[in-house]
Amino acid sequence: MSKENTIEEILESTKDIKKVDLNPYLFNKILLKIKLNKDIFLSTKLIWLSFSIYILLIFCNLIIIIKIDKISNKNEDTTSKYNLISYNINYQIYY
Amino acid sequence: MNSQSNSNIELIYNEHSKMVYNLCLGYLHSIEDAEEVTQDVFIKVYHSISEFKNKSSLKTWIYRITINKCLDFIKAKKRLKRMSDMISIFNSKNELIHSGKNFEHPGILLENKEKSILLFKAIELLPKYQKTVFILSKIEGLNNKEIAEILEKSISAVENLIHRAKDNLKISLSINFIEYQKKEIK
Structure with a gap:
């Protein structure tokens, strides 16, 4: 038998292939997996909820920090002005 | 899981499961892997049936899902094999992951x-x-x-x-x- 003929035969070896039957319990396995997936989906919802709450808390903290910083900056400004004025009053050189 | 969607998936499964399983078998050359991917295909169908638009037939849509799932599975298996090869450099007692070399x-x-x-x-x-x-x-x-x-x-x-x-x-x-x-x- 020539090489070409054999290769052609190999290529045609799937010609009368029969459809294979499935495991009869496969559908039950699928239903079980769908149910389990739903449970997992609920828990992922909880994870997202807790994550968003965490992000919100960080955001609130940041706002508070920025506000406190602004207030302290204002206070610093007034004290520095006061110091300058007092310096001028006390230590100004007169000619 | 309500009974309506349950019976819908059962109908789809009865109609197309043989086609899905045989296509997986042709792709993956392993009975166990084909069963696993068939399960994944019908789980995907169950969750995405609302996204199915009647642009193509249901059979064509399921064929596409099956092909994509098979390709993903092969990719994941190759990745796992590469990792096991890496581990085998350090550990000589490593077992071979890929089994279906001579598939009948x-x-x-x-x-x-x-x-x-x-x-x-x-x-x-x-x-x-x-x-x-x-x-x-x-x-x-x-x-x-x-x-x-x-x-x-x-x-x-x-x-x-x-x-x-x-x-x-x-x-x-x-x-x-x-x-x-x-x-x-x-």
């Missing part, structure tokens, strides 16, 4: 078993699209128009892919021809 398809006629083992080995080496087109055409028995619809390609592109797949298979089979002759003599 349960649907093949007895007189074609030896030849089909060689063919399935050669199919594994084909590029993604050529492999898909060859399996759909020669194992699933779909015509070029149906394949073109599933892959969203033109019929001429499908014909071209089948031609190239055949050429590549001939090349790889001619390399393994000596091995086959030795077996025939035995």
